[in-house]
Amino acid sequence: MTTATSSRELAHPERGEIRLESVLHALSDPMRMQVVRELAQAEGELSCSFFDLPVTKSTTTHHFRVLRESGVIQQVYRGTAKMNGLRREDLAALFPGLLDSVLDAAARQERRLAGS
Amino acid sequence: MTTATSSRELAHPERGEIRLESVLHALSDPMRMQVVRELAQAEGELSCSFFDLPVTKSTTTHHFRVLRESGVIQQVYRGTAKMNGLRREDLAALFPGLLDSVLDAAARQERRLAGS
């Protein structure tokens, strides 16, 4: 069996446990927002090491954990890699339109600050 | 002259200085979210003392300052009262749809958690 998912488990909040405050808090950090934006563009799963964040590995782990525990992303081990994906469906069910408007707001702000 | 605005000035970020991260951070506190929701419903200005927050006056002052400095609300002195209003236009211009989807998300979560 190739590309088998590891048995290591990661704690995720269920859909009903996701809290708006936690989601907003998770997204209020520029580093985490960047991760979420790239995941949104990728339309698939990305490994942690795909992201080239300007912090150490331990800090990266920390940010991914905040995103996972707030319910913004799901994580699964695949071999030595840990794949990350947006929880689009859960977020859309709980907070329709929220993720999209946040992503749009981030894109607009980036364009605006770039002076374009 | 009645209802004259006091000469005391309050520092507000200009529209172009408002940052998405700061707005999301301001909204990630339940107390501040409650204030913003009531302001949205009121469709006008409310004094700080209108809100019956379960904290002391000094803490209330702190939360209103966070909201003002992040650009979410505007504040103006009117006599001894300090009136608060949402900066709907500025937020809509910078981040279209964001405020509405956040308010909707908060309303949905409240309904959901109330067990309705």
Next chain:
DNA sequence: TGCCTCGTACGATACTCACCGTACTACGAG
């Protein structure tokens, strides 16, 4: 003028958090 109310300022406290380094684990490849 004096008082009351609304809100501020300031100092203190306890907690959270972003970040680091080091030591460690898990897995796949050779």
Next chain:
DNA sequence: CTCGTAGTACGGTGAGTATCGTACGAGGCA
């Protein structure tokens, strides 16, 4: 089995913040 790579765990640090109490200032009212 050994090594390299991906990521974790843990402990620590400095900054920010949510909270309080007390003392203060500004404005309206009697």
